[in-house]
Structures are given as C-alpha cells and as structure tokens.
Amino acid sequence: MLVLGIETTCDETAAAVVERQADGQAKILSNVVRSQTDEHARFGGVVPEIAARAHVDLLDGIVASAMKEAGVGYGQLSAVAAAAGPGLIGGVIVGLTTAKAIAMVHDTPLIAVNHLEAHALTPRLTCALAFPYCLFLASGGHTQIVAVVGVGEYVRLGTTVDDAMGEAFDKVAKMLSLPYPGGPEVERAAAGGDPTRFAFPRPMLGRPDANFSLSGLKTAVRNAASRLEPLEPQDVSDLCASFQAAVLESTADRLSVGLKLFQERFGTPRALVAAGGVAANHAIRSALQEVAAKAQTTLIIPPPALCTDNGAMIAWAGAERMALGLTDTMEAPPRARWLLDANAKAPAGYANSRAAY
Numbered sequence: 524m525l526v527l528g529i530e531t532t533c534d535e536t537a538a539a540v541v542e543r544q545a546d547g548q549a550k551i552l553s554n555v556v557r558s559q560t561d562e563h564a565r566f567g568g569v570v571p572e573i574a575a576r577a578h579v580d581l582l583d584g585i586v587a588s589a590m591k592e593a594g595v596g597y598g599q600l601s602a603v604a605a606a607a608g609p610g611l612i613g614g615v616i617v618g619l620t621t622a623k624a625i626a627m628v629h630d631t632p633l634i635a636v637n638h639l640e641a642h643a644l645t646p647r648l649t650c651a652l653a654f655p656y657c658l659f660l661a662s663g664g665h666t667q668i669v670a671v672v673g674v675g676e677y678v679r680l681g682t683t684v685d686d687a688m689g690e691a692f693d694k695v696a697k698m699l700s701l702p703y704p705g706g707p708e709v710e711r712a713a714a715g716g717d718p719t720r721f722a723f724p725r726p727m728l729g730r731p732d733a734n735f736s737l738s739g740l741k742t743a744v745r746n747a748a749s750r751l752e753p754l755e756p757q758d759v760s761d762l763c764a765s766f767q768a769a770v771l772e773s774t775a776d777r778l779s780v781g782l783k784l785f786q787e788r789f790g791t792p793r794a795l796v797a798a799g800g801v802a803a804n805h806a807i808r809s810a811l812q813e814v815a816a817k818a819q820t821t822l823i824i825p826p827p828a829l830c831t832d833n834g835a836m837i838a839w840a841g842a843e844r845m846a847l848g849l850t851d852t853m854e855a856p857p858r859a860r861w862l863l864d865a866n867a868k869a870p871a872g873y874a875n876s877r878a879a880y
Contacts, residue, residue: 524601524845525552525593527625528838529586531618532610532638533663534559534569536581539834540593540600541648543842549648552593554828554835555585564703568693575613582621589834597629602850604841607635608858609664615857623853634841635855638832639863641840642798643671645825648839652823657785657792659778659811662799663689663706666735668781669863670789671796674843678788679864680781681733688770688801691737695744695766699759709763710804716757716764721747723769725776733781740769771810778811782818794821802830 524544530537539554559577563569590597605622608615619635626633642660646652657680658669666688668681686694689706696705701712723743726736744766751758778795785792795815801807802824815822829836844850 524842525595525599526602526604526634526838526842526845527586527589527600528636528834528836528841529582529603529605529618529622530638530832530834530837531578531582531614532606532608533614533832534563534574534577535832536578536585537832537834537837538582538586538589539838540589540595541835541838541842543839543846547647547651547846549651549839549842551648551835552595553589554833555589555592556828556833557581557585560704567697567703569611571611571613574611575617578614578617582617586621586625597625597631600629600631602632602634602841602845604634604636604837606638606641606837607855608638608861610638610859612857612859615859619855619857627853632845632850633853633855634844634849635851636837636840636844637861637863638837639665639667639861640675640677641836643669643677643863644674644840644843645798645829645836646794646796646823647843648835649825649829650823652796653793655789655792656794656796656823657782657820659781659795659797659802660799661688661797661801661807663687663693665799666737667863668733668778670785672789674847675849677863679867680784681735681777682867683735683737685736685738686741688735688737688774689799691741691770692801694741695763698745698748699754699762701759706800706804709767710806712760712763713767713806716760716762718764718768720761721765723747723765725769725773728773728776731780733777733784735773735777737770740766740773767806771806774807775810775814778814779817782814782820792820794823797822797824798830800831803827
C-alpha cells in the first residue's frame with residue numbers, strides 16, 4: 524500500500540510517500556518538509572494569513588518533489604491523505620483541497636486525517652509498537668496525555684487548561700527578547716543558567732487529575748523579569764533555566780498521574796510515547812525517561828524529524844486507516860478544531876479551556 528500524505532496545518536508545508544506492507548511494516552519512501560520559519564520570524568510567531576499564502580505557493584512543488592523522490596507515479600497510489608485539522612484553517616483548506624484534487628483526477632481514495640491522530644500513530648511507523656500505549660503530545664498548540672487503544676480509539680486522560688507547552692515556551696522567549704522560534708532558544712539559554720535562582724510555581728502539582736496549566740508559570744516569569752529590567756544575559760539564562768525546571772517537575776508529576784490513570788483503565792501500557800515539537804527538548808526527554816523508568820515502562824520518542832509536523836506521519840495515519848477500510852468522501856470538511864477523543868470534555872471549572880476544542 525502506497526499513500527501520499529500532505530501536511531499544512533501550521534507553518535510547515537510537507538508531503539511524503541509511505542509504504543505500508545501487508546504485515547504492517549512501514550517504509551518512508553520520501554518526506555519533504557519546507558519550514559516557514561523565515562517568513563514568520565520578524566513577527567515573533569506564526570501569522571495565519573502568511574502561512575496560508577506560503578502553503579499555496581509551495582505545496583504543488585513539495586508534492587512533486589515527494590513523488591519524484593519516492594520514485595512512484597500517481598497511478599500507483601493506494602490513497603491520498605491530508606491533514607484535515609485541527610490547525611490554522613487557511614492552511615488546512617490548502618492541503619485538503621490539494622489532496623481532493625489529486626484523488627479526483629487519479630480516481631484514488633481520499634483520507635482526511637486528524638493531525639493529532641497522526642502524531643499518536645507515529646511510533647507505529649518507526650517501531651511497529653503494539654496497542655495500547657500512553658501518548659504525551661506536547662506542541663505549540665496541544666498538551667495532552669492520551670491512551671492510544673487502537674486506530675481511531677483514543678481516550679484523553681489529561682490536557683492543558685490554558686496554554687499549551689510549546690506556546691508557553693514561545694511566549695517566555697518573546698518576553699525575554701529571544702529569537703523565534705522560541706522553544707529551542709529557551710532550552711539553549713537555560714543550559715547556561717541557574718535553575719534554582721527563581722522559585723517559580725509548579726502548576727497542578729499533586730492533583731489527582733492529569734491536567735496541565737502553564738499560564739500562571741508564564742506570568743511568574745514575566746513578573747520576575749520586570750523586576751530585573753534591564754535584563755543582563757545571565758538574568759535571561761537564569762530565568763529560562765528556572766522556568767524550564769518548573770516545567771520539568773510539573774510535567775513529571777502530571778505524567779506520573781496520567782500513567783496511573785492509564786494503568787487503572789487499560790492495564791500496563793506497552794510504552795510511554797512522546798510526540799510533538801516539545802519532545803525535541805533534551806531536558807524534557809531526560810525527565811520523561813525518569814518517569815517511564817519509575818512506571819516500569821519503555822519510553823519511545825520518534826526521531827526529531829517525525830516529532831515535528833511532517834507529511835510522513837499523515838501518510839502513515841492514512842495507511843493505518845486505509846488498512847481498516849476507513850476512507851472519506853469529497854465532502855470531508857476542513858476543521859480548525861477537531862478533538863482526538865470525541866467524548867472528551869473541558870475540565871470542570873474551565874469552560875473556556877482549549878480542552879473544550
């Protein structure tokens with residue numbers, strides 16, 4: 524089975540061709556990604572209109588490159604998969620419309636992929652992981668703990684009630700005048716800082732649920748920084764180190780609770796999986812390793828190129844769904860919001876939470 528995957532939900536324009544063999548083994552034949560970092564850097568964050576226009580300009584060429592690199596023709600494809608959400612709606616429309624056009628012209632099945640499901644299934648692309656397993660998804664737009672029970676079967680165990688983890692890193696970077704994208708810059712500055720200089724709060728520590736909250740921590744960093752202005756380079760490093768230490772301790776606590784909830788409902792997880800751009804943070808990876816060891820499970824983190832947004836994960840999710848006969852019609856809608864767990868609700872007391880979407 525050969526599947527073309529298209530990803531345009533944020534600021535990466537990507538396409539890939541993945542082969543799924545009859546025994547479930549996978550092979551990435553191509554994986555072409557064009558980041559729009561340069562286009563957004565001067566604004567300090569992703570500008571939706573700029574992102575959508577860049578997808579329009581770049582996507583046809585990216586798809587052509589992916590097909591050429593894979594050495595296959597459109598007539599050989601078993602399906603065309605596109606991320607149909609959640610994400611910036613302009614970009615989602617570009618990718619899904621392109622996939623529909625290819626599918627119609629070549630009479631090929633269409634698969635509208637939930638971007639979050641693609642992250643959830645990525646470890647099965649890289650190491651054929653069996654179900655069920657526990658997913659920690661942390662990116663600029665999402666922070667969730669999810670029980671991955673099977674293809675299309677997801678139970679959210681915890682979520683952020685305000686800022687996503689990647690979003691918090693980016694906002695801290697911006698308030699400290701660090702370059703965009705902020706996450707790697709915060710990690711880099713933290714390496715030379717004192718994580719004990721500032722006693723920042725550890726959000727949600729000790730709570731029986733597995734939810735996250737980072738807005739208050741972000742505010743604490745802003746308040747500390749304002750008291751020190753003008754900031755010296757060492758101040759910035761110490762602020763980043765203290766912020767990151769708080770995130771690590773909070774994350775370890777939240778994941779420990781999440782794994783306990785998983786155990787109670789689904790038994791021992793096959794693994795703890797980390798996905799999303801934040802999983803590329805080396806300090807967070809080390810913290811996750813400790814959590815997995817304490818829970819007596821294995822930590823699996825896909826290669827960095829498959830943690831961030833890419834076409835291979837979309838193609839693979841499409842292949843997994845295609846193998847079960849799950850395809851979509853040309854009426855499949857683009858979605859700015861799309862829950863991975865259709866039964867999930869916002870945490871009690873947080874009616875306006877991102878978790879509601």
